[in-house]
Amino acid sequence: MATVAGGSITGGTASAGATGSSPGGTATPAAHDVLTYHNDIARTGQNLSETILTPANVRATTFGKVGFFAVDGKVDGQPLFVGSMAIGGGTHNVLYVVTEHDSVYALDADTGARLWKASTLGTGETTSDDHGCGQITPEIGITSTPVIDRSRGAHGTIFVVAMTKDSGGGYHQRVHALDLATGAELQGGPTEIAASYLGSGPNSASGRVVFAPSAYAERAGLLLLNGVVYTTWTSHCDGGAYNGWVIGYSADTLHQTSVLNLTPNGSGGAIWMSGAGPASDGSSIYLLDANGSFDTTLNAGGFPSKGDFGNAYLRIYP
Template identity: 60%
Template structure:
């Protein structure tokens, strides 16, 4: 589990889980369940990023371990034994001298302090022992200046690599220069073709801000490309509820950006001034970051004006599918605040039509499928999409001939309040498929597990066992690996597994 949602397509599925089964995790029908919370690993701050795992890491003086990597909003990075002991292997702070983590910038999206918000990415082949890349925000205690930095840390010791860290600066004419205090790196990092792709969100909708995307060489940390997707306008930030930009096997990048300027004056199919606010974007980085295709809802301007944008949810690249004419389709999917699920053709995203979404530019739209809107990421398994919208149950939408069924094939009995849920999937190939989802209840979190073939069949519910309780965290995505489930909390990672 080296990147957000397990792969660069952001499908959220792990098809190598052979320990956890639909039988042995069941505490709904089994009065003496074998599965539950084993312990919590205490850390020094809020865990907003998805925990990552690298197996078989040789830690100096401590032997070889499967290692759980955890980052906090207190600008700390932890390496824990991911198995039975949960022992701390190393811990480092990435706060510079004379600095603290940032204050929350008058915005409650990240409460109390801002440090490392986004999910890092691990490359086990980089550097002498493998490298974890991350972005950290801090504040100078004397000058009050805010700083954003790219870090590359040795997986075995936490030591800085490649001459890092590197301070984030950027310009993109004709817009204003990047101002580090106005942004947080919310969406997970993407490692693609030797480049670390970073995307930037504002603090709430506090002006001024733009839609920044930046690329860095993973071996030198040198900035290689910068793109502002609203250079002649404003806004257009990238949140995606923490979901990292997705990528396909051809090296194209896909993301949803938030409310912002969109040029309704179209030249050659593209906005005349290069402003892509509230869009489903396809980017290339083969010769510098640039938008190569896009989809915009027909009512994109009014959506942005009413803060009903796409940027609250994340984009996913789907496996290839064959349609009714036996044509192979290359698709991506995303959803946001307007409650629609948008399926787009990656070879022809559809661009913008001012009168309708259906049949004119989008490949398929499920209008109102998520009535409360989407502030999360879906998961995918075996021709089925799993969406957990706001004030909705977790729902399964099945594909047939490269189209989504209009109605869910199954739903959970529980309704998920704000912000919904970003599920993850564990399975052993196509067997023992389990959908894991964290429910935020304001103080106590709940870990749910469902049979992936029928979400009405709940297998595990942590709220039914007092000893399995944990504090909730708004946007956490569970990580499943090697018979364990890892859930970030405001001050720990709760670890679930089969009991001894």
């Protein structure tokens, strides 16, 4: 049987890379977890402790696809990997996969067997429609790459953000914390994502801009930094009235810890990042926002006078 080394998912099926056959047909457990977008919070994509893959064995005759693992919708977030995970009385190398059908899967990375499946849909809810935008279609559920903390909770926790639509036509964005071994909701979750910020930009009233769940998609990967899960927000096809938001939630309680609006007195400023997660050096957060207002008049500190940072590369101090 092949040793799982990495994976990618398209079109509702999962495929995993392999290094070839192990002696006796037994899978060799992978030694390196992939718990966040591109392996680390710097988003380097590096595995500096690789011991199996070499230029000699990564070739057509010994390295290739393990198989297609079926899921219930399109997959836009990067699959994550946890090695030697205790689930259901056994120990498995586990692939965690999220879909635009609002599902989270734990799959045996060596066989493709389903270990558990959890839905993030509320009672009577469906996934969101695509808002007439072809970027995420035909439905919007879980788009961004989740983040995993193996040390949090009894078995470890995976954090995901899901979009849904209720029977009354209302839209919801929620952050979920799920048990790695069972898929059960943790910490009293999920938490409804709601926010406001001082400003006069789109969807504002009484001097505050209000986060409108229907106007946004959580596309960029989640960032877990110093006990806070950071979410970042983009529009649907650069349409409608929107801003760029960075909203943090405690990884312990799912309570909101911080809110930042990047164009509070302007508009736009979406954080697309092509699905990549905001990066960090362990203290600051680095990201790009686009297609938004940027004040040409600067204050005494050299920053935009109205606090509008559209079309900018930003370093944020949490």
